[in-house]
Amino acid sequence: MGIVEAILLSVITAATPLVLAAAGELVAERSGVLNLGVEGMMIMGAVCAFAATQLSGSPYIGVLAGIAAGALFSLLFGFLTLTLVANQVATGLALTLLGLGVSGMLGESFLGMQGIKLQPIAIPLLSQVPFVGPLLFRQDAIFYLSIAIVAGIHWFLFRTRSGLKLRAVGDSHGSAHALGVDVIRTRYLAVLFGGACAGLAGAQLSLVYTPQWVENMSAGRGWIALALVVFASWRPWRVVAGGYLFGAVSISQLHAQAFGIGIPSQFLSSLPYVATIVVLILISHNRRMTLINTPASLGKPFVPDR
Amino acid sequence: MRIELERRPKVSALFSILSPFIAFALTIVFGGIMFALLGKNPVAALYSFFVEPLSEVWSLHELAIKAAPLILIGVGLSVCFRSNNWNIGAEGQFIMGAIAGSILPVVFYDWQSPLMLPLMLVLGMIGGALFAAIPAFLKAHMNTNEILTSLMLVYVAQLFLDWLVRGPWRNPEGMNFPETRTFGADAILPEMLASGRTHWGFAFAIIAALAVWFMMRYTLRGFEITVLGQSERAGRFAGFSSRKMIWFSMLFSGALAGLAGISEVSGAIQQLRPVISPGYGFTAIIVAFLGRLNPLGIIAAGLVLALTYLGGEAAQLSIGVSDKVTRVFQGLLLFFVLSCDTLIHYRIRLVRERFAALKTDEAH
Structure with a gap:
């Protein structure tokens, strides 16, 4: 395998959790819910996936556990913001703080353990194609899932009736309610899906990216995923583009450290965070464009009048 | 059901x-x-978590030391949150305040003067405010979401501090440990009471809380904060500028976080290390909400959350x-x-x- 392939491969591995978490959050935001707890759901997914893998011996059980943990954790957010109409920004922060705390506690006995890596699955024939084969068709199940999920979200949002309803709920919950759409139910499902995706992203971190458990191993990726949704202007395929761009930034930083160029490692490590800020500025400085793209009911609470 | x-x-x-x-x-x-x-045993555990730390004089002092930054930051954040500006990067502003305030005792370590400490505190506030000015500028003039930018800057601040204490600011006589020189006597925030370690940072916190309480209750600025927070449109009709409010609330909370940072470093740690905060900036968000965004409530909430830090340590020791x-x-x-x-x-x-x-x- 050449150096270019190796670098591209590492970019894909770094990008997959970002793409997954951002895609899930995109659906939640399209339904009008701003869930700032992505980081918390992701880290819960990571710790539960790792623990389940260690206990069962199968990383696939781990993947399922990660998804379940993220989804369950998001229900907590749903209950507070949708049923009890608590402030979405504050509740999202609470979810992140709680997730970091609970995962630290759950993961304590797994610290320093040798992880079990999710093995790649080679797709017959396609994986034999030179260059593209090893890159795209000799990957782990989570990578394939990430692409399938993005394609599924695109199809669902723009080609199905339920997707149209979900977007209607996000753009004007009052009108959607008047037309008989169950706003709260739609939002619960969207939040749950977002949680499952964030959990899966977390599972990727502790089973593929670095197969071990380290406290706070999500290292702000949940927040970067939130920025990615803005960057993608709430369109599924742009999440993939953005995710790979960020994956490339974080990988280039690692390679630069390896080559030992004269810049202190801390400055290189801060690159993904600085890049996030720069991208956010570029995307949102045009106020009108932002207004057109943002779901109009994003972050606004809804209480059905009875 | x-x-x-x-x-x-x-x-x-x-x-x-x-x-x-x-x-x-x-x-x-x-x-x-x-x-x-x-x-x-839940009763024993809760006892050692919430009651034991309150039973001795020295631990009450530790409580005040931990509550000081929480109250200072929480009070600043309450102004932000009330005006609907979501500064969640107080942790970064705390660190940058600590760094800015430490310029004098670390770089000009042989300078001795009674002016040292006041200058450090002012520099700390300026450092925190300037770091908060980044998300403020981006929100007010570039329409960029302050939640994400202020949070990203926390990571940047942590890495910057890490670089400083391992690189240019490392103590040349410190056996290669990643820490700066310990501060000279002029650069240390003195203790408040004869009975223990509580330093003047706690007094700053109480003063800040009372001042903000007064501002919110009796001044036009306080009214402006509330109005703009509840309805930007109504505020605009009243002639208030939400752009100016972004600047005011972010700089104000940044300055208080910076003051908390330099007070912690100069009063409790007395040098810079790679990690100087157990997440005070994030815990202060909880403090602000538990205090219902009311400065007097925040004093009480700060003490409660400080207790959870002490309780954690106590529970680890006594019940494992x-x-x-x-x-x-x-x-x-x-x-x-x-x-x-x-x-x-x-x-x-x-x-x-x-x-x-x-x-x-x-x-x-």
């Missing part, structure tokens, strides 16, 4: 006061269940649970605070499905 909310005709004064207490009680109950699940329990308690507390706040504006009803169906039939 279904939960239904019914808007109260008027904000409930009773629950405005009660809700933080209910939240705290629920946290204790859940904490007890959690300890029981961990196989510990992980000190990670602290973070769980803090997260739970915020959750319960937010859910209990619903009671202020709504009545909560449990409705049986059949009854609900009947009711809608009647309505038709």
Whole structure:
């Protein structure tokens, strides 16, 4: 395998959790819910996936556990913001703080353990194609899932009736309610899906990216995923583009450290965070464009009048 | 069974006061269940977590030391949150304040003057405010979401501090440990009381809380903060500028976080290290909400959250649970605070499905 392939491969591995978490959050935001707890759901997914893998011996059980943990954790957010109409920004922060705390506690006995890596699955024939084969068709199940999920979200949002309803709920919950759409139910499902995706992203971190458990191993990726949704202007395929761009930034930083160029490692490590800020500025400085793209009911609470 | 909310005709004064207490009680109950699940005696565990740290003079001083930054930052954040500006990067502003304030005792370490300490405090506030100016500028003039930018800057600040103490600011006589020179006598924030370690940072916190309380209650600026926070449109009609408010609230909270940072470093640690905060900037968000964004409430809330830090350490020593329990308690507390706040504006009803169906039939 050449150096270019190796670098591209590492970019894909770094990008997959970002793409997954951002895609899930995109659906939640399209339904009008701003869930700032992505980081918390992701880290819960990571710790539960790792623990389940260690206990069962199968990383696939781990993947399922990660998804379940993220989804369950998001229900907590749903209950507070949708049923009890608590402030979405504050509740999202609470979810992140709680997730970091609970995962630290759950993961304590797994610290320093040798992880079990999710093995790649080679797709017959396609994986034999030179260059593209090893890159795209000799990957782990989570990578394939990430692409399938993005394609599924695109199809669902723009080609199905339920997707149209979900977007209607996000753009004007009052009108959607008047037309008989169950706003709260739609939002619960969207939040749950977002949680499952964030959990899966977390599972990727502790089973593929670095197969071990380290406290706070999500290292702000949940927040970067939130920025990615803005960057993608709430369109599924742009999440993939953005995710790979960020994956490339974080990988280039690692390679630069390896080559030992004269810049202190801390400055290189801060690159993904600085890049996030720069991208956010570029995307949102045009106020009108932002207004057109943002779901109009994003972050606004809804209480059905009875 | 279904939960239904019914808007109260008027904000409930009773629950405005009660809700933080209910939240705290629920946290204790859940904490007890959690300890029981961990196989510990819940009563003994809760005792060592919440009561033991209050039983000795030295630990009361530790409580004040931990409460000082929480109250200082929380009070600043309350101004932000009330005006609907979501500065969640106080942790970064705390670090940058500590760094800016440490320029004098680290770089000009052989300078001795009674002016040292006041200058350090001012520099700390400037450092925090300048770091908060980045998300403020981006929100006010570039329309960029302040939640994400302020949070990203926390990571940048942490890495910058790490670089400083391992690189240019490392103590040349420090056996290669990643820490700066210890501060000279002029650069140390003195203790307040003869009985223990509590330094003047705690006094700063109380003064800041009282000042903000006065501002919110008696000044036009306080009214402006409330109006713009509740309805930007109404504020605009009153001639208030939301852009200026972004600048004011972010710089103000940044300055207080910076003051907290330099007070902590100069009063409690007395040098810079790679990590100078156990997440004060994030915990202060919980403090602000538990105090219901009221400066006087925030003083009490700051003491409660400081207790969770001490309780975690105490519980680790006496009953052998992980000190990670602290973070769980803090997260739970915020959750319960937010859910209990619903009671202020709504009545909560449990409705049986059949009854609900009947009711809608009647309505038709």
